[in-house]
Amino acid sequence: MYFLALGVLLALLKALEMGPVAAWSWWWVLLPFGLAVLWWAWADSTGYTRRKAMEKMDKKRLDRINKQRDALGIKRRP
Structure with a gap:
């Protein structure tokens, strides 16, 4: 870019x-x-482009899971 x-x-x-x-x-x-x-x-x-896209999707997924756990009052995983 x-x-x-x-x-x-x-x-x-x-x-x-x-x-x-x-x-x-x-x-x-x-x-x-x-x-x-x-x-x-x-x-x-x-495969650099695909790897970066997968890392971004994984981060969004973990953020979503952690947000739901916080809402339920469950401790986060490291």
């Missing part, structure tokens, strides 16, 4: 010809977009 935001910012600066980015080659300006594609391809192929 950071590569994408950086790419949009650099492309905007290049298009508006602002700052030192105006003198850069378009290859350097568009490089963050390529890096974002590589990052997403790596994250999907290694």
Whole structure:
């Protein structure tokens, strides 16, 4: 996501010809977009994206269980 935001910012600066980015080659300006594609391809192929999604779901589940236990007055598990 950071590569994408950086790419949009650099492309905007290049298009508006602002700052030192105006003198850069378009290859350097568009490089963050390529890096974002590589990052997403790596994250999907290694299972990083799915693992993070599962961790998020597990945390929500535990939070929900602990909230219900608190409401019932049952001690939480560590």
